[in-house]
Amino acid sequence: MRNVVIGFLGTQLDMGKKRRWKPTPSLVAHDHFDVHRLELLYDLKFNRLAHQVKREVEELSPETEVLLQQMDLDDPWDFQEVYGKLFDFARGYGFDEDREQYHVHLTTGTHVAQICWFLLTESRHIPARLIQTGPPGPNEDIPKFDIIDLDLSRYNALQQRFDQLSREYSDQLKNGIETRNPQYNALIDRIELIASNSDEPILLLGESGTGKTQLAERIYTLKLDRRRVKGRLVHVNCATLNGPDALATLFGQRRSYLGQAGTERTGLLREADGGVLFLDEIDELGWNEQSVLLHAIETGRFYPLGSDHEITCRFQIIAGANRDLHTLAAAGQFRPDLLARLNMWRFTLPALRSRREDIEANLKFELSRSERALGTQVGFNADAHEAYLKFATNPATQWPGNFRDFSGSIKRLYTLAPRGRITRTMVEEEIANLRSSWAAATSDTDFTSVHHVLGDAALDIDPFDLVQLARVIHTCQNTPNLSAAGRELFAMSRQKRKTQNDADRLRKYLQKFGLDWETVTSSRGGQD
Structure with missing residues (x-):
């Protein structure tokens, strides 16, 4: 692969016959890096210096081809002008990455030019690595030469x-x-x-x-x-x-x-x-x-x-x-x-009933938050912890208020805990309290949903069936698909069956009332 270096003429550092170190000629002073072609960008005002540097490079390395590329800049500190002209230069260059490796010399040019070089190489408008050169140190003859690779995937620690x-x-x-x-x-x-x-x-x-x-x-x-x-x-x-x-x-x-x-x-x-x-x-x-x-x-x-x-x-x-x-x-x-x-x-954001595997982690978080708020340490007895998690993660537990219900439940248990321990009896009372409040809150709205889905046909349904159908419609409208709704509705009985086709059981139940999944869920509220 041929090495090609692109860079600006150093209008200050490359000038003068007695200067010990010049950045552009120093590019060809390294045995480990052969420069086959040097593309030197220069302003017409510095035409004489550009040709002088070209001769110096050719004398140091006769095998290096030096091409002078005129790029006049009204203001080399104007970001818009510099970036625009370098961008146009890159688009018209014709990079051949199969045959050549490209490098951009950062040391010369204004700070604005250096920033533009970085942006163009980082975005791959110029498929190149960056070269930074410097004068030799004390008691050294070889100028400094570093290649900066912008491929961060190679830097494991970074x-x-x-x-x-x-x-x-x-x-x-x-x-x-x-x-x-x-x-x-x-x-x-x-x-x-x-x-x-x-x-x-x-x-x-x-x-x-x-x-x-x-x-x-x-x-x-x-x-x-x-x-x-x-x-x-x-x-x-x-x-x-x-x-x-x-x-x-x-x-x-x-x-x-x-x-x-x-x-x-x-x-x-x-x-x-x-x-x-x-x-x-x-x-x-x-x-x-x-x-x-x-x-x-x-x-x-x-x-x-x-x-x-x-x-x-x-x-x-x-x-x-x-x-x-x-x-x-x-x-x-x-x-x-x-x-x-x-x-x-x-x-x-998914509902809490769709994130049951996260309930235990959120339980720990709510306990910690309550401890910070009240300044006392409280924990569950082992049997109480098991009972609460079994209830909270059960597919039949809907959590209609999501984290508001969940957080409020933990706060009540925490506040009422005697001697800092939440007991099994407290958990059972809290579960009964939640079920009671949910039933009271959903009864009227659920019956309304039955009438909304069935219209006047809902008037012909027995009150016994109306309660059951209301729960089924509510579950269907708050779950993502037929199978998930079936798992929640048949959470207890499915454990005793050899085959667990919950979706088919639910589909047959809906058919009794002339309903299907699409009809029931077409009016679901608050869904995205």
Whole structure:
């Protein structure tokens, strides 16, 4: 392979006959590195020096071909000009990597040129390695010569440090909880990558209680650590922005608004300048507010109420929603153009019932958090721990409130624990309490879902069957597929059967009422 070196003429270091060391001629002074061709970039103002250096190189190494490439620069410190001309040079060069190895000489040229060389080689617009040369040290005759290889995959120690840092950021997003659910871990890894490298909006979807608010806060902390933001996190609950004050709360208000003295308000968007605006429950935001918000996100500008002057501020967006925004947009309840702007990076957080393998790790986390809050140490008795985990991980346990239910349950056990121990009796009482509260909360809404699916035909169903069918529909609408719904509904009886075709059992049950999976789930709420 022939070695080709590309570099700028050193308008200072390559000048003068009595200089002990000149970077460009020194390239051919190394026995271990033969330069077959030297492409020397120079400005016409230094034409004489370029030809002088060419002769010096040819005298030192007659086998080196020196090609002078004229590149005139109005301002060698103008990044746009230097990068643009080097980029054009690279595109028109015609690299032949099968026959030649390319190197870029970093020592000559301005610091701006060195940065441009690095960017072009790192992006492979120039398929080259970098060469750094230097004068010989005291009592040395050979100039310094180093090849910088930008292929980080060859540097195992560096790669391991990058991988470790990435894992630390992912752990930070998981709040240090050792989760095992593959779907959730893959989601967190992707969020870590996006949050570290993109300033575009992030949309967090999922049922209430799946942890959208906590994740948004940790994404902000990650962005702060990665220096992608400098400002604060401003949390906006869009469900509370109702009535005439909604626009003023978001965008601010002048004291003289509506022709009367009032309170001047900064507005939440201005408070988020340079930071992150977290729009929680954005599916509850009014139509007018959506319109003004879209303009502010796209342009970074908006008018406070009563002001004739636009405010300019820049912020990053994280939005959270419990309901399917595409369904709302189709129904005319959410602006499609705002959805398109927010939908750049979209993540749906799985429900707790879909992450049962993570329940034990979250149990440890909730205990530790309660200990820090109350200042006392509490633990489970062995039989109590086993009983609680058996209940919590059972497919029949739906956790309708997700982590809100789970966290509240642990706090109650922790607070009521006598002498710092959670007993089996306490666990059984807590389980009964959860089941009772869930039954009370879902009874009315479940019967409504039966009527929604069957219409007037629901009036002909016996009350006994109505209760059972309501539970089946509720389970189907909150599980990803027919098999998963069957596993939850037949969680106990399936253990006693030799064959466990839960999906077929559920399909036959639905057929009794003239239903199928598609009909039942076509109206599922809050799904993405």
